[in-house]
Amino acid sequence: MMNKIIKKLGLATTLTLGITHVAAAKDTVVIGEVSWDASLAIEQILKQVMEKHLDVDVKIIATDQSAIWAAMDKGKGSIDIHPDVWTSSQAEPWAKFVVKGGKESVLANQKPYMGTEGLFIPGYIQDEYDINSVYDLAKPEVAKLFDQDGDGKGDFWPGAPGWGIVKVNQVKARSYGFDKYFKAFHVSDAILRAQLKTAYRKKKGILFYSWTPDWIHKAYDLRKLEEPKFTGYASDDKRHHPSYNPDGCWKMVEGDNWLEKSSITCDWPETKVYLAYSKSLLTRNTQVAQFLNNVSFTTDDISQWIYQIAQEKELPEDVAEEWINNNQNVITQWLNQS
Structure with missing residues (x-):
């Protein structure tokens, strides 16, 4: 009889604990x-x-x-x-x-x-040559600082193959006038970062698209080049965008002759x-x-x-x-x- 009582008490306790647990879920x-x-x-x-x-x-x-x-x-x-x-x-x-x-x-x-986006250069290049703005790139003597293959023209990375940003940066180069002295090189993000490491070790120039936040800004002293302030998207496909402005600085056109028809003369919107x-x-x-x-x-x-x-x-x-x-x-x- 005593064993039965103990078993019943144990069952009751278990049930009580179960109810308590459910209530406190x-x-x-x-x-x-x-x-x-x-x-x-x-x-x-x-x-x-x-x-x-x-x-x-x-x-x-x-x-x-x-x-x-x-x-x-x-x-x-x-x-x-x-x-x-x-x-x-x-x-x-x-x-x-x-x-x-x-x-x-x-x-x-x-x-x-x-979050920010833009064109970046190493801090040691900016400090030594006083390159602060994208307009400073439109000079042959500046472009030579970023010549990676010895052909006399500067090289810049507009983004990895397949990224939509590549066309934007090519339009920017043309709009700011430094496309005359620079050419884009197309490699993966991983290869670009390896090249950045090498450039820092050798104290060479490198010009590339980047964004913050990202780990490279903790690993290296990188400086974003100045651009005019963003004043709105002027493209027809942005008519319903909150930042649409028919007189804005950002006009990106798709289709034939997109590079010639597009114009971007300002910074990315933050x-x-x-x-x-x-x-x-x-x-x-x-x-x-x-x-x-x-x-x-x-x-x-x-x-x-x-x-x-x-x-x-x-x-x-x-x-x-x-x-x-x-x-x-x-x-x-x-x-x-x-």
Whole structure:
């Protein structure tokens, strides 16, 4: 009889514990993984902070950006967060889901970090020869500093074969007038970076398209050449773009004679890069929504994370843990700011 009583008590205890466990189940927050190194670090920082401080389970699901936007729009929790939205390349879903007047089903953090693009040269070349602007390139004596094959003309890298940016940079070279003294060379991104390493070792000139954030800006002293300020897209295909301006500086034409018909006489528009999240989190988990609203990153930090992942071969979760441990004051602000 005593054994039966003990067994019954044990069963009751098990059932009670099971009920308690169900009642205390944590909310699950899902981050969409978009694979590039910056995003991998951001995802891990969000995951580690939310799991430690906001009592939620965080899952990371690899998928494409269109699926992330669709899931955030539905607000059912299949994917809640897009960790790294480059508004320049995601203009359509940004306008559809985030911008006032659209569906407004997706929210973004208050403070984005800034992404930039342009033509870069080594710091030692700029300091010695006082080359500061793209217009400085339209001089034969300057072009010779970037002559890689000894033919008397400068060489510049407009981007890797297949990148849409290649045509843009060729138009810029013609519009700024340095195409007379430079020719484009077409190699992969990996080969360009190997050439950059060699150029630095030998203190030679190298002119190439790049962007921030990226690890090379942590590894080398690189200087972006000055260009006139962006004043808008003038092409007909940009009529519905927020930055459309019929008198703008950026006119890119496709089709026959695209190089002769196009003209770009200004800098790239600086890109705001946001963390986006489903508006449904406002009701599903207010603390998480408030935290995501407060999160902000710096371009310098992100370049450092990319460097550690891409060059030092550190795991994204280790990079995130190290940064969190060294920036507890920042984490506190994210968690407590109203």
